[in-house]
Amino acid sequence: MKNKVLKGVPICIGTSVILLIILLLSIGFAVTMGSVDISIKEVYEVILYKLFNIGDSSIGIGAVxxxxxxxxxxRIVLAIAVGAGLSVVGIIMQAIVKNPLADPYILGVSSGASLGATLAVVLGIGSVFGSNSLGIMGFIGAFGVSILVLMTSNIGGRSNSIKLLLAGMALSSVCSSFSSFLVYISDDSQKLKTITFWLMGSLSGAKWNEIAFILPIIILGIIFFTTQYRILNLMLLGDEVSITLGTDLHKFRIIYLLITSLMIGLLVYVSGMIGFIGLIIPHIVRIIFGTDHKKIIPIAALLGAIILIWADVISRILIKGTEIPIGIVISIIGAPLFVWLMIKKNYGFGGNK
Structure with missing residues (x-):
């Protein structure tokens, strides 16, 4: 058993290094690709000048x-943050509720974000935030519903994974109903198109100032959850087993939900709703590397970042002159993978075979 464990550590480290190299190469290739034809030489002249002030000053100005x-x-840096963040939050959510179908939005977060965005577009609520009103209202909706789910699940006794799921489903239904009602009474087709595009996800609004604020929080969140691997491993075993081992999961579950809610709210704010990443990536990583969170969290973060970079590239170049919402691209890729996971016989959530 000891040899097996020791043997598994280098494999995960090696995989992480390989994925990091692939991530760097993906960044290098992705920045050269787009609907506007720019030579590779020009692309890297701009990057070298902006990062290291290498080259003529004229390179740093102009359309190119x-x-x-x-x-x-x-967009590339934001894709890294969103892909890594959603993948890790998906792993955490699946551990918290002990459900293989859990994703970052399972506890009503998507419906809350949808309601917030719909209120912003249809009723103009949050207009004080200016051009960022849609994203900020989506963040408020996502984070607010997460807090309500947490509070509701603690009514009549301490929360557990089942109560969290039930509270999330109930509040999700309420938020979805209000959103549907607002969409139904709206007669502005442009507003409906705006909501639909946002709900499908997009990285087109990426801005350096927002990235500078969000990226460190996502990185710190990933690092924090990597240090919590022992508790997360216990969560997969269940509350009864963890109590017999001397660990009460209740307080950890609350802390993890608050942190994941903050991460999801920020990601929703900058990218809208991007599904499947937080559902599929955790399962792919568990199939290959087992269920030890110490190993799978860094690998999932790197893999999610790589996949979202290339999904964004596809969304930009597939149809020249227009952009496909990245949520559509991810779903087209993710759905077949999800079917493959369902029919695979030698994998069970929690590592059972």
């Missing part, structure tokens, strides 16, 4: 510089 540095690079 704006496309590379203000449009493509922010």
């Amino acid at each position: 510089s704006d496309v590379v540095w203000l449009i493509r690079m922010p």
